[in-house]
Amino acid sequence: MNHTADPRPGRPYDRSRDALVLATTLDLLAEHPYGRVTLDDVAARTGRAKTTLYRRWATKDELVLAAVRSMGRPPEDGELPDRGSLRADLLAVIDSPWLGGPDRRSALFTGLSAAARSSEPLAALVRTEVTEPYVAIYRRLLERAVDRGELPAGLTPRIPTLAAVIPAMSDLQLAGATRAGTRRDFFVAVVDDVVLAAIRGAAASPGAGGLIGSVEG
Amino acid sequence: MNHTADPRPGRPYDRSRDALVLATTLDLLAEHPYGRVTLDDVAARTGRAKTTLYRRWATKDELVLAAVRSMGRPPEDGELPDRGSLRADLLAVIDSPWLGGPDRRSALFTGLSAAARSSEPLAALVRTEVTEPYVAIYRRLLERAVDRGELPAGLTPRIPTLAAVIPAMSDLQLAGATRAGTRRDFFVAVVDDVVLAAIRGAAASPGAGGLIGSVEG
DNA sequence: TAATAACGCTACTGAAGAGTAGCGTTATTC
DNA sequence: GAATAACGCTACTCTTCAGTAGCGTTATTA
Numbered sequence: 230m231n232h233t234a235d236p237r238p239g240r241p242y243d244r245s246r247d248a249l250v251l252a253t254t255l256d257l258l259a260e261h262p263y264g265r266v267t268l269d270d271v272a273a274r275t276g277r278a279k280t281t282l283y284r285r286w287a288t289k290d291e292l293v294l295a296a297v298r299s300m301g302r303p304p305e306d307g308e309l310p311d312r313g314s315l316r317a318d319l320l321a322v323i324d325s326p327w328l329g330g331p332d333r334r335s336a337l338f339t340g341l342s343a344a345a346r347s348s349e350p351l352a353a354l355v356r357t358e359v360t361e362p363y364v365a366i367y368r369r370l371l372e373r374a375v376d377r378g379e380l381p382a383g384l385t386p387r388i389p390t391l392a393a394v395i396p397a398m399s400d401l402q403l404a405g406a407t408r409a410g411t412r413r414d415f416f417v418a419v420v421d422d423v424v425l426a427a428i429r430g431a432a433a434s435p436g437a438g439g440l441i442g443s444v445e446g
Numbered sequence: 447m448n449h450t451a452d453p454r455p456g457r458p459y460d461r462s463r464d465a466l467v468l469a470t471t472l473d474l475l476a477e478h479p480y481g482r483v484t485l486d487d488v489a490a491r492t493g494r495a496k497t498t499l500y501r502r503w504a505t506k507d508e509l510v511l512a513a514v515r516s517m518g519r520p521p522e523d524g525e526l527p528d529r530g531s532l533r534a535d536l537l538a539v540i541d542s543p544w545l546g547g548p549d550r551r552s553a554l555f556t557g558l559s560a561a562a563r564s565s566e567p568l569a570a571l572v573r574t575e576v577t578e579p580y581v582a583i584y585r586r587l588l589e590r591a592v593d594r595g596e597l598p599a600g601l602t603p604r605i606p607t608l609a610a611v612i613p614a615m616s617d618l619q620l621a622g623a624t625r626a627g628t629r630r631d632f633f634v635a636v637v638d639d640v641v642l643a644a645i646r647g648a649a650a651s652p653g654a655g656g657l658i659g660s661v662e663g
Numbered sequence: 664t665a666a667t668a669a670c671g672c673t674a675c676t677g678a679a680g681a682g683t684a685g686c687g688t689t690a691t692t693c
Numbered sequence: 694g695a696a697t698a699a700c701g702c703t704a705c706t707c708t709t710c711a712g713t714a715g716c717g718t719t720a721t722t723a
Contacts, residue, residue, distance in 0.1 A: 239668030240720040261561055264481035267710060278671045289711065343560060346479055387635065415607055418657045426639035427710085456698030457690040484680060495701045497683085506681070 242285075250275045250282065254296040258340035263347050268292070281395065290348050297341065297354055302362050303327050306369065315374040316424045322366055323416045331413040364392045379428055415435065467492045467499065468570045471513040478552065480564050482560065485509070495564035507565050514558065514571055519579050520544050520640075523586065532591040539583055540633045548630040581609045596645060608657045 253274050257266040268289060272279040286292040302327045312318050328334035341359065345352035374380045390426050470491050474483040485506055489496040492653050521542045545551035558576065562569035591597045602614045604650040620628050 237488050237721045238666065242669065243720090262481060262560055262708095264479060265564075268712085269710075279711095280672080281670065282711070284669070287712095301683070315558035326568060330614040343479055347482075383604055405684075418604065424640045454698075455696065457700070460690090481680095481700065485682085486680075496681095497702080498700065500682070501699070504682095556681045 230301060246275055247275060247285065248299070250277060250285075250292075251299040253294040254292055255300070255328075255337055255340075258293070258296075258344060260340075263284050263293075263340065263344040270424040290351055293344060293348075293351060294354055296357050297351075298326055300358070302358075303366055309366065309369075311373060312375075315370065315379050315428070318373065319420045319424065320369045320417065322370070323413065323420070331416055332411055335412040335416075360392070364388050455608045455650060463492055464518070465500065467494060467502075467509075468513040468516040471509055472545075472554055475510070475513075475559075476553040478557075480557065480561040488552075507568055510561060510565075511568060511571055512569075512595060514575055517545055517554075517575070519575075520583055526583065526586070528590060531594075532587065532596050532644070533637060535590065535636065536637045536641065539587070540630065548633055549628055552629040552633075563593070570658070577609070582603050584609050602659060 250271060253271055254266070256272060257274075268282055269281055270278075271292070272282055282292065303348065304322070304327060308312055308325075309318070309321065312321050323331050328337055337357075341355050345355045368386065371384070371386050371388070375382055375384060457641075470488055471483070474487060474491075474598045484498050485499055488494075488509070489499055499509065510566055521539070521544060526535075526538065529538050542547050545554055555576070558572050578662065588601070588603050588605070590631060592599055592601060601638065646656075
């Protein structure tokens, strides 16, 4: 494949399973708390020796970091067609295949959230690679809705607040809500509420306002 | 104080700081992931010897268990006056002093959610001591709203789904939303959206419906 | 074929943390 | 005062896990 490979002598790196290693790291992060994801497990589940993992990534954090980077990005402008309404746009984000769709993506976010608490560089990476692109999407969708006339022009958006509820609901489990439906069901319900409220003007009291934003005066 | 104390000879247990130990355990759980809350820390922060802690609670899990039990319960029917509207009722739940109010309570739920993933008995306890009473409150509030005529009588409630979003938002941090306001601000925004949508009929598509519930036919 | 470097494997080091043993001290009952 | 048991303290055991060392094997280049 790659004819520009380095001309070093000796056996070359076998990169064929690197992607599997990264994916498995994410899988484990979605399943267990960060502290219980061990490199021995990753090695065993991917058929690589632990020492081989350390030849690529110097520390556990660097492996997780690389795994996060390998996730790709949420859908960009071009891949996010205008569905004609704010509700349809938000549902399209939810159902985008990024990270395996809404349920797996949500579980993964839960794991990353916990991992970010254990390592500041990792937290920074999660912010730039996951949070900010995600927030940018919502900002764009709200601009569209304003352009469309669905939302008032004077809207002060509360993007991070909105973004917080859509991608991740780690406490669904705490509330036993998983038995009442999938995570996707939950997100759809939120979207239904949020959009209807925004369009009809949720801001009952000044300063409060709904998740999407508030309108001054 | 207690004249019915056991008549055993020897130095009696000094219970004076037991409550402090339990409270400190919860504080640490709100601050760090479960795996990084150590009994050495609890001992140091409470001025007790680690061995003394083990004379009361046989394992770390039992300590956490006792701490959860010591939290008390969310406000019961009698302590939850009818505020006249669903919105006011929900805000009253949010602002109840249980567990130190909305922000601390939310942080604590985040910690408990993580802890519950590490221990099945602990998960069961969190369900019965935290989740179920909390869910019962929402059920009661929705019944009131139906009685009041605010919500339609044929409502199929989605209580666990609603309960999931109100008490805990561990991923606010992931989305950087904490900088945009307190956790309480977030909950209030959710309530504003959810209530407005429920009252005006959010269920745009059958089967979907908002967080509060859907109406058949 | 010689040199090189990745491979898997086994075995290790070192740190952290749950849980325990033992001891001298202190508060209580009889 | 004697017996008892909790107290704080130090020091330990045991387990888990991040990270490393060394070795025989294998894939590659020159």
